[in-house]
Amino acid sequence: MKKHNFSAGPCILPQSVLKQASEAVLNFNNDDLSLIEISHRSKPFVDVMEKARSLVLELLGLENKGYTALFLQGGASLEFLMTPYNLLKLGGKAVYLDTGTWSSKAIKEVKNLGDVEVVASSKDNDYSYIPKGYSIDNNADYFHCTSNNTIRGTQMKEFPKTSIPMVCDMSSDIFSKEMDFSQFDMIYAGAQKNMGPAGTTLVIVKTAILGKTGRNIPSMLDYQIHIDKDSMFNTPAVFPIYVSMLTLQWLKDLGGIKAIEKINNAKAELLYNEIDTNPLFKGTAAKEDRSYMNATFLLTDESKKEPFETMLKEAGINGLSGHRSVGGYRASMYNALPLESVEVLVGIMKKL
Numbered sequence: 001m002k003k004h005n006f007s008a009g010p011c012i013l014p015q016s017v018l019k020q021a022s023e024a025v026l027n028f029n030n031d032d033l034s035l036i037e038i039s040h041r042s043k044p045f046v047d048v049m050e051k052a053r054s055l056v057l058e059l060l061g062l063e064n065k066g067y068t069a070l071f072l073q074g075g076a077s078l079e080f081l082m083t084p085y086n087l088l089k090l091g092g093k094a095v096y097l098d099t100g101t102w103s104s105k106a107i108k109e110v111k112n113l114g115d116v117e118v119v120a121s122s123k124d125n126d127y128s129y130i131p132k133g134y135s136i137d138n139n140a141d142y143f144h145c146t147s148n149n150t151i152r153g154t155q156m157k158e159f160p161k162t163s164i165p166m167v168c169d170m171s172s173d174i175f176s177k178e179m180d181f182s183q184f185d186m187i188y189a190g191a192q193k194n195m196g197p198a199g200t201t202l203v204i205v206k207t208a209i210l211g212k213t214g215r216n217i218p219s220m221l222d223y224q225i226h227i228d229k230d231s232m233f234n235t236p237a238v239f240p241i242y243v244s245m246l247t248l249q250w251l252k253d254l255g256g257i258k259a260i261e262k263i264n265n266a267k268a269e270l271l272y273n274e275i276d277t278n279p280l281f282k283g284t285a286a287k288e289d290r291s292y293m294n295a296t297f298l299l300t301d302e303s304k305k306e307p308f309e310t311m312l313k314e315a316g317i318n319g320l321s322g323h324r325s326v327g328g329y330r331a332s333m334y335n336a337l338p339l340e341s342v343e344v345l346v347g348i349m350k351k352l
């Protein structure tokens with residue numbers, strides 16, 4: 001049965017990528033060896049790593065602009081700690097925008113190392129909007145924000161202008177829409193949404209912002225060490241990095257971010273239009289801040305829950321439940337989700 005996979009992450013990946021990846025597990029490069037049983041220092045794997053790193057910079061328009069792409073481990077959650085380790089000066093201060101669960105977790109980690117100012121928060125209204133109109137202290141060491149709030153379904157459409165380094169957790173919307181990525185000095189993202197399997201984290205950092213904290217950084221947490229070792233300080237997550245490379249190549253072949261953005265807009269507009277016009281459904285995020293990756297919504301009539309969920313199941317729709325902390329429904333429409341899957345979902349909503 002054809003499935004329509006709206007899972008929030010790990011999530012849908014292109015079928016062609018899954019096929020190539022499964023072939024490489026059995027026989028990589030026609031060498032009669034598996035991708036996951038060769039040395040990460042062998043030329044075939046070093047080529048994979050280098051291609052993945054260069055595709056990242058190419059797709060984001062960051063080539064030759066002083067950035068390095070790294071594939072690390074520990075998830076985006078470890079970046080919550082690595083960011084202050086590498087950017088927060090001894091006795092300094094970081095400024096964070098609090099837009100949901102993931103920003104709050106990032107803020108908590110900074111407190112292990114020093115001072116953090118929460119410049120604005122949407123906690124007062126269940127993180128259903130993106131705060132605006134705040135001003136950032138130019139004497140702070142860096143500003144951190146989360147571009148897409150995966151759980152509550154909000155997304156930053158604009159980013160503040162600031163003279164201090166800007167860091168963005170783009171775990172759930174990287175590579176989904178065009179923007180000037182050079183406005184950020186550092187971007188990080190777990191692979192398991194728009195890139196590949198869980199197990200590797202993409203970090204893109206402008207090397208000029210490093211080396212200024214005056215603190216001792218443990219080796220595995222030190223971006224400069226990972227840069228000096230070409231993202232191979234220790235054994236990298238070979239399979240997730242290989243699959244990420246295939247997905248990035250798939251995106252490039254499709255026409256890059258510009259091409260996928262058109263498809264992503266069509267999917268989100270179709271679904272939000274149904275949510276807004278069908279009285280049985282209600283969106284939970286402020287309209288102007290709605291996420292084009294994760295649409296969160298509720299049923300307005302609880303007696304329709306059972307028939308709705310039966311229809312979803314019969315149509316092969318997977319992963320539509322809201323995050324366990326908030327309930328309701330969440331349709332995650334990452335890059336690899338075809339428009340057809342949203343059409344099937346909207347068809348069910350109309351039928352209901």
Ligand SMILES: Cc1ncc(COP(=O)(O)O)c(C=O)c1O
Pocket residue numbers: 009074075076077078102146148149150151169170171172190191
């Ligand atoms: C925006 C955002 N940041 C951070 C994380 C945490 O990522 P990880 O599980 O890779 O640590 C997630 C996970 O869904 C996320 O959506």
